[in-house]
Amino acid sequence: MIFKRSKKNTNSDQVRVTLPQVKQAVKQFEADMPTPINRTVLIMADKSIDLARLKRYLGGVPQQKFYMSRETFEIFAEEDKLVPYYLDLVQSAVDNYINDTGKLPLIEDAWLPEVHYRLLSTESYLKETPPFPLYITDEEMMLTHRPEHFE
Structure with missing residues (x-):
């Protein structure tokens, strides 16, 4: 019998991060990607950042949400969404x-x-x-x- 690992985030995967940590993770993500790919691939329809894709840089998936401007690349915390x-x-x-x-x-x-x-x-x-x-x-x-x- 083969067991599939759930792709859902468990509470043990969740971490608390700061805005500077997310900014650094986004920069590192972009630096690690092949040339045509930039940080805008992280932006979801509501302007929130797909933090699951930054898990390896942040040590888990943040509990809080962060948002990014597609035009200016600026990153914001939930209160400034x-x-x-x-x-x-x-x-x-x-x-x-x-x-x-x-x-x-x-x-x-x-x-x-x-x-x-x-x-x-x-x-x-x-x-x-x-x-x-x-x-x-x-x-x-x-x-x-x-x-x-x-x-």
Whole structure:
């Protein structure tokens, strides 16, 4: 008689990890993969990270959930799970706006390079407005939610 090992995670497989540990595991996962494969293969439909695939780097499957932006690769803990959703939504809108107009969709006279949601919505680039500001960085016009990025 052949017994198959259950693929379900048991409680003994579960571990508690920190956000920096997950970030490091994701980087190591990507480094270990063949060239065409990158970390975005870990992102599930709800933007959560498939932590079972990081088990060997973390020593088990984490109890908590973590989320990643497909556009910026930033990783977030459960309490910030909406941030990657909005980063991806607005990054796509910003990219399309820049491609079409050659301009940055920024709020005029703002202290920081804040994305102008109303402009993107009016021009039909953005269908949903984030509940927090996002900023355009100098690094390949990528977005960030952290104003301290500019300090």
